[in-house]
Amino acid sequence: MNTQNPVTGTDDLVITRTFSAPRSRVFAAFADKSRFIRWWGPPGVSVDEAIWTATPGDDFRVVMRGQEGTYILVGRFIAVEPDHRLVFSWAWETDGVPGHESEVTLTFDDNGPQTRMTLVHSGLPDTDAVEKHTEGWAGCLDRLTAFLDT
Incomplete structure (x- = not known):
């Protein structure tokens, strides 16, 4: 589901997923680097490299490799x-420079016995970005489901 954010005037991506795992385990899958x-x-x-400590104020950097x-x-x-x-916050880095910044909640x-997770990715610059991030998030959350099921 996509919504127009009345405050920022940008597109928001909203996804709700239910996982067959307790809330603490689903949260830890995001918060714990390992x-x-x-x-x-x-x-x-x-993921080739990650600086990822889920502490307020800490920066993160995730280097990923794919076919492209x-x-x-x-x-x-x-x-x-x-x-x-x-x-x-969320930004794609190109040539050492962060691009457009958005926010994920x-x-x-x-x-x-399950966990319902709601993801809101706000501040995306346009409909094209919403579509690309919808596809990316769907793939990530499918992999999270498989991870939690093991």
């Missing part, structure tokens, strides 16, 4: 509420 690097990225993409080349994601952790919410809620 878990994160095992599933992160859409199919065919692997290397992708570098950079940002800063804004809010970390263990097992409940994770907020971070993940919320984790109990849904019986």
Whole structure:
């Protein structure tokens, strides 16, 4: 689902997924570097290097490799509420320079023995970016599902 953000006038990407795992485990898959690097990225993409400590104010950098080349994601952790919410900025780095910055908010809620996660990726510059990130996030979350099922 995509929505127009009335405050920023930009497109927001909203995805809700339910995982067959407790909330603490789903949150840890994002917050713990050793878990994160095992599933992160859409199919065919692997993490080559990651600076990833989910602490408010800490910068992160994730270097990924896929068939079409290397992708570098950079940002800063804004809010970390263990097992409940994770907020971070998001920018693709090209030639050592971060591009357009957007923001990702993940919320984790109990849904019986499962976890319902809502992802809001706000501040994307246009509809094309929303479409590309929708595809990328879908692939990442499919891999997260497989990771949690093992």
